[in-house]
Every structure is written in C-alpha cells, then in structure tokens.
Amino acid sequence: MKKYSILAVLSLIIFGLASCGSDDEPTNTDPDFTVVNDDIAVNAVFEDMDNYTIQVLQSSGIAFRTQSTFTNSICEGVMVEFDSESQRIEIDFGTGCTSSTGVVRKGKVILEYSGNFLIPGSKVTTILDGYEVNGLKVEGTRTLTNTGIDLINSEVTLAVKVDGGKVTWPDGTSVSYSSDQVRSLKLDDQGYELSITGTASGVSRSGVSYTAATTSALEIKQDCVDSGVFLPSSGVIDFVIGGIPASVDYGTGACDKVLTVTYAGGVKEITVE
Structure with a gap:
C-alpha cells in the first residue's frame, strides 16, 4: 500500500478465485482488487x-528508556495502569477515545510481560478485551519475544506471533488472521523504525483463504504511522x-498510499483511500 494495510503485519490482499470450466472457457486470473481494503484495515x-x-x-x-509522561498522541483521557508486581499493564480506552489523528479506540488492551524487555527471552503478551478501532472489533492474542538486542544502536529483534486473530466489521463480516514474524525495532531521537519479515495466513471477508510471505523486508516508520x-x-x-x-510492492520509502500489484494478468497500481 505503499501505504498499506498488515500487518502485520501482516498481510492479506484478497483475490478472486480462478474460474473453472471447459477448455474453451477463459480462466480468470485477475485479482479482485476491491478486497484490498480488507487487508489494509487488518494491518492498520x-x-x-x-x-x-x-x-x-x-x-x-521496561523498554529502552523511560518516558516520564505520556503525550496525548494515544488519545486524551486514556487510562494506563502499571502493575509491576504482577507484571501487567492495562490500557483502558473506555467507551470511546479519539486520538489527535482521528483514530477512535474503545475497550482494553492488556500487556502481560515476563521481565525487562531489554533481556533476550523476555516476552510481552497482548490480550484484547472488548477492543475496537474505528468500529472494527479486534480479537486474538499477540506475543512479542525478545530474541536479541543491540544496546549500542538501541535495536531489538522480536519474534511476533498472532494467534486467533480476527477483525469484525459492523455488518458482521470478518477476516481471520494468524502470523509468524521477525521484527527488527530500532529507536532513536526521531522515533522508531520497524523492519518486518515473516509469513501470514487467513480467510477474507468473502471466505477466500490465503497465504502470504515477505520476499523483501517491510519497512515501517513512526512518522508515517503518526501521520x-x-x-x-x-x-x-x-x-x-x-x-x-500475486506480488505486492509497497515502493521505495515514501510515506504514501500507493502500492503495485503484479499478477498473471499484468501490473496494477492501487491508491488506498
């Protein structure tokens, strides 16, 4: 996408099934581009x-450095409770909390961690409780495991696994999703950058099964996400x-909403609204 969509991610651009018939009938190998939005929404x-x-x-x-205060970039009024004894953090968006960029979140996100995230082998498990983003209900468990760290360059390598992922639209349709990724997270004074590789699979809102694998690492920048x-x-x-x-190319580094899909029928550039 060149502005994406997945996640996470992530990852799921839905294409139409090839039509079946006699030898005289043409075979449709064109993707159903209308379902690209499913993938974008899930990964977002x-x-x-x-x-x-x-x-x-x-x-x-428990991360690279401690920030003494929260900015309202998450959303004004969000309640964050730290319980170091039980190693648990609860982020409570209540019945609705709108960020400065217009993202509406509700419900709770619970982080359970095994220790200081600087230590290889430590884990953070994300549990969702009635969580919604812009009207989309989100379910599943996400586990981040520190598999290596470079303190000099403030960089950590994470194994990220999503189990039982599901995103449900207001009309009741849903996308199921699971993934295994490796994420390299680098922090500096300008924010963070992520480099992502891995695989994903799932079923789209229209019931089409898919698999996905990164062939060139996905790069995500905080300034893009913040915008x-x-x-x-x-x-x-x-x-x-x-x-x-089909192959999806997100471009060469610009923060935009353009992606290129290459498939048997040709090449198509898509701009995500």
Missing part, C-alpha cells in the same frame, strides 16, 4: 496497536490466494 489495526504499545513500554521503564499512514513504506509480499499468485 495491528500497526496502530504497535505504535502506542511502544510508547507504553517506554513509559513503564495516519499505516502501510509499509517499502517491501514486497508474495501472496497465494485461492490458488492465484
């Missing part, structure tokens, strides 16, 4: 969650959806 949800989770972990003192662009600024994901292969 998880990248948004990552964005404020990093802020919360820094504020707790409301949750798509990777670069990177490539190869999909197989309903038996149809």
Whole structure:
C-alpha cells in the first residue's frame, strides 16, 4: 500500500478465485482488487496497536528508556495502569477515545510481560478485551519475544506471533488472521523504525483463504504511522490466494498510499483511500 494495510503485519490482499470450466472457457486470473481494503484495515489495526504499545513500554521503564509522561498522541483521557508486581499493564480506552489523528479506540488492551524487555527471552503478551478501532472489533492474542538486542544502536529483534486473530466489521463480516514474524525495532531521537519479515495466513471477508510471505523486508516508520499512514513504506509480499499468485510492492520509502500489484494478468497500481 505503499501505504498499506498488515500487518502485520501482516498481510492479506484478497483475490478472486480462478474460474473453472471447459477448455474453451477463459480462466480468470485477475485479482479482485476491491478486497484490498480488507487487508489494509487488518494491518492498520495491528500497526496502530504497535505504535502506542511502544510508547507504553517506554513509559513503564521496561523498554529502552523511560518516558516520564505520556503525550496525548494515544488519545486524551486514556487510562494506563502499571502493575509491576504482577507484571501487567492495562490500557483502558473506555467507551470511546479519539486520538489527535482521528483514530477512535474503545475497550482494553492488556500487556502481560515476563521481565525487562531489554533481556533476550523476555516476552510481552497482548490480550484484547472488548477492543475496537474505528468500529472494527479486534480479537486474538499477540506475543512479542525478545530474541536479541543491540544496546549500542538501541535495536531489538522480536519474534511476533498472532494467534486467533480476527477483525469484525459492523455488518458482521470478518477476516481471520494468524502470523509468524521477525521484527527488527530500532529507536532513536526521531522515533522508531520497524523492519518486518515473516509469513501470514487467513480467510477474507468473502471466505477466500490465503497465504502470504515477505520476499523483501517491510519497512515501517513512526512518522508515517503518526501521520495516519499505516502501510509499509517499502517491501514486497508474495501472496497465494485461492490458488492465484500475486506480488505486492509497497515502493521505495515514501510515506504514501500507493502500492503495485503484479499478477498473471499484468501490473496494477492501487491508491488506498
């Protein structure tokens, strides 16, 4: 996308099934581009969650450095409770909390951690309780495990796993999602940058099964996310959806909402609204 969508991510551009028939009938190998929005929405949800989770972990003192106060970039009035004894952080958006960029969140996000996140082997498990983003209900468990750290460059490598992921629209349709990723997180005075590789699979709102794998690392920048662009600024994901292969290229680094899809029928540039 060149502004994405997934996550987380993440990851799911839905394409139409190839039509079946006699040898005289043409086979449709064109993706159903209308369902790209499904993928965008799911990944945006998880990248948004990552964005404020990093802020919360820094504020707790279990990440790279402690921030003494919260900015209202998460949303004014959000309640964050730190319980160091039980190693638990609860982020409560209540019945509705709107960020400065217009993101509306409600419900709770609970972070359970095993220790200081600077220590390799430490984990942070995200549990969702009635959580919604812009009217989308989000379910599932997400586990981040520190698999290595470079203190000199303030960089940590994370194994990120989503189990039982599900995003439900107000009309009752939903996307199921699971993933295994490796994320390299680098923090500096300008914010954070993420480099993501891995695989994902799921079922779209229209019932189409898919798999996805990154062939060129996805790059996500905090300044892009803060501006409301949750798509990777670069990177490539190869999909197989309903038996149809397609490659999605997010570009070369710009914070925009343009992506290029290459498939059997040709190449199409898509601008995400």
